[in-house]
Amino acid sequence: MDFVQQDVASFSDADIGAAARVVHEGCRRALRAHARVVSVRSEPEGAPLTLERASEDVKLVGNVAGSAPFHGVLRHRGWRVEDFELPQLVGVHDPKLVAPAELELS
């Protein structure tokens, strides 16, 4: 939230890179804690691929015409969430509160 909300235009790539590490690691940990994400296709990207029948799993792009089987080049493997479990909310909490303000007492 801090990263997206901040105006990054005036910062160097090195600064943004350092911040991206924090954001990347946090997002990755959060995602993995709640979801198992797998590739839709296991073939290497850039390899020729024949699709026997149309499917929601694979979006056709480029010269989209004709009928199955479709011959083309795999450009993106796609992602699919296999297991997904969000924490359960308990107690009296404001769900709109993404991060409370912090007041340090000394």
Next chain:
Amino acid sequence: MSAKFVVGIDLGTTHSALAVAALDSKDERVSVLEIEQLVSAGALAKRPLLPSFLYFAHESEPPLALPWDADRRFAVGEFARSRGAEAPERVIASAKSWLSYGGIDRRAGNLPLGAPEDIEKISPVETSFRFLDHLNEAFRSARPADGDLSEQEVVLTVPASFDAGARDLTVEAALAAGFEQVTLLEEPQAALYAWIEQNGEAWRSHLRAGDRVLVIDIGGGTTDFSLIDAIEQEGSLGLQRVAVGDHILLGGDNMDLALAHVVGQELSEQGKELDRFQVGALAHACRSAKEKLLSDSTLEQVAVVLPSRGSQLLGGSIRGELRREQVERYLLDGFFPAVSATDLPKARPRAGLKQAGLPYASDAAITKHLAAFLARHAFAEPASSAMDARPPSAILFNGGVLKAHVLRTRVLDTLNGWLEQRGAARVRVLPGEDLDLAVARGAAYYGLVRHGRGLRIRGGTARAYYVGIESPMPALPGFEPPVFALCVAPFGMEEGTRAALPPQELYVVVGEPVTFRFFGSTTRRGDPAGTVLERWRSGELEELPQIELVLPPAGRAAGDVVAVQLQASVTAIGTLKLEAIAQAPIVADERWQIELSVRLGPHESA
């Protein structure tokens, strides 16, 4: 009601875990039960591990509600750990280390140390009880049809190095949680049971009679060693635990802190000062940087970035790095130096004044502690030992720290170097899985073993126990009278057995507190009950918390002197019981039970 399940509980210093096996099916599979817990304010999720942290809510906070308790004012688990980093005076960590530390009254409210006034402090026993109670609640919530853990058989693991008193206190916490059918199991044995469970019948082809397995268990807070022999037993293979190590408060958390200190020093040299919060964040960041460096040998450094305290992530973050060379220097050479077999840990200097705190190991070198353990139990010829001194032939690793291949390799290479010097063969590695969960799994499997489904590791008590007796000699100014040690419980007493009654008599005054010095030895394996030691080698006997007893007069006049004998027995639970038996009873079977986990400090009459 008879139990349907055996439940294995690993009540760890930094994490706890729970595994379940069904008793009424042919299926001997053990499954790990994910534990529901608060993971952030108001968010409940399941995790394989329950961090062993307990946080007390402040009046400014709403209740730390759980589905089964809307008004709770404390939390255990992941939220407790992360919230504890923000408000460190309100959290209890390492309760298990306090449970085994005789320097405080372990039944008195003294945790969290230095807590603010609004917190009603609790004891190490109570803290352990609350972890167990949470596990019970999570079990009920996950398997509502299966009732309560109090209806199941529970196997609770303890470090092999726990003395009789710490074991008693662990059982006390379990009984408070309602676990009536509880049994204790040593953690390194549990790790070996998990290995057996995982290998099925094939395990017998990996171990032969005559093998000696060294189990090395390095968790978040403690390091534990055991030796377990494979023996010929009525024509088939049996297992016997033959030695356990000392209690070493040294583990993965120390390693992360050491690395955080190194990186923090560098940041400070660059003029970047960290506040208390950032130091905590640094330890976390170093842990994950360390794991990356240890698991990927192509990385030379990993960036360690601490987000700014404010909402301006850019410009306010502090960037440092952890380099491979640092991990090798501080982790490998600091905690796992390639030492010789005779390089023993530095002894702790005895300080006159002691600060309140845990007795952390004063030497961080785990390989030196291992050298000391093997010198005592496997390499040297221990005096008065019934055990043959023989090097290990196989090794089993356990504990989260040893998930790192580099660290396992260092331990293995160092150990093999010692063995080669002695002309012994290198050890075989028994491949373990799930180094975080093996103890809980092995504990559940042991529950099945107790029902005759598999092989039991024999071993009995891990120490011989002695009481100190002042020798009768004239007082000399400036000299304490020498103390003799009377063996009351020999090494290796099995569950459900009783030690022979020692011929010596002790005199106690009824109705008044009497204290005995109490000693344990992991090396004197040949002393029968009744042996009196007038001297012993340094380190051979370890002094344990004193035993204090008040024998209720019960028919005698207060102040009477009674001659008693101390008799030890091992209960079915696996704890040591010590009784004072009157030599000249005035009623039939006149005896008093003796408390092994004594209260220290100001005494309240119970």
